[in-house]
Structure formats: structure tokens, C-alpha cells
Amino acid sequence: MTNQPTPNERLNKLSVSIEAARERLRLQHVLYAEHGPTLEELAARHKELDRMLADEVDSEERHGHHVSQLEQAFRAWVNHLNFDL
Numbered sequence: 001m002t003n004q005p006t007p008n009e010r011l012n013k014l015s016v017s018i019e020a021a022r023e024r025l026r027l028q029h030v031l032y033a034e035h036g037p038t039l040e041e042l043a044a045r046h047k048e049l050d051r052m053l054a055d056e057v058d059s060e061e062r063h064g065h066h067v068s069q070l071e072q073a074f075r076a077w078v079n080h081l082n083f084d085l
Contacts, residue, residue: 021081052079
């Protein structure tokens with residue numbers, strides 16, 4: 001039997017990611033206020049975010065954790081924040 005993280009531990013891990021992303025986002029606005037991505041950059045970012053989410057979900061499912069649609073959407077949102085920073 002493996003020692004699997006509890007849902008509360010998984011949420012705490014996501015909370016830490018959110019707080020780190022918020023801090024990086026705050027710094028980004030200070031440092032890069034005038035940068036706007038091109039259409040090609042946005043398409044590449046979307047493709048990479050989809051790949052990252054699929055990898056995360058596959059990893060969790062391989063370890064016996066079901067990842068709901070809501071959690072997938074939440075992870076995609078957090079990944080988007082992290083990716084932009």
C-alpha cells in the first residue's frame with residue numbers, strides 16, 4: 001500500500017502554487033507592463049499548457065488518483081498563471 005496524499009494535502013500544495021504565482025504575477029506587472037504576446041506566442045503557450053495539464057493528469061492517474069474535470073480546470077488556471085510568469 002502506498003502512502004497517498006490526502007485531498008487536503010493536495011489542496012494545500014495547490015494553494016502554495018497559487019500564492020507563488022500571485023507573487024510572480026505582481027512582479028511581472030512591475031517589470032513587464034508593456035509586453036503583449038503575439039498571436040503565435042499565444043498559440044504556442046496554449047499548446048504547451050495543454051501538454052503540461054495532460055502530463056499532470058496522467059501522472060496523478062498513474063498513481064491511482066482520479067482528477068475531476070473541476071480539478072483539471074483549476075490546474076489549467078494555475079498552470080496558466082505559472083506559465084505567464
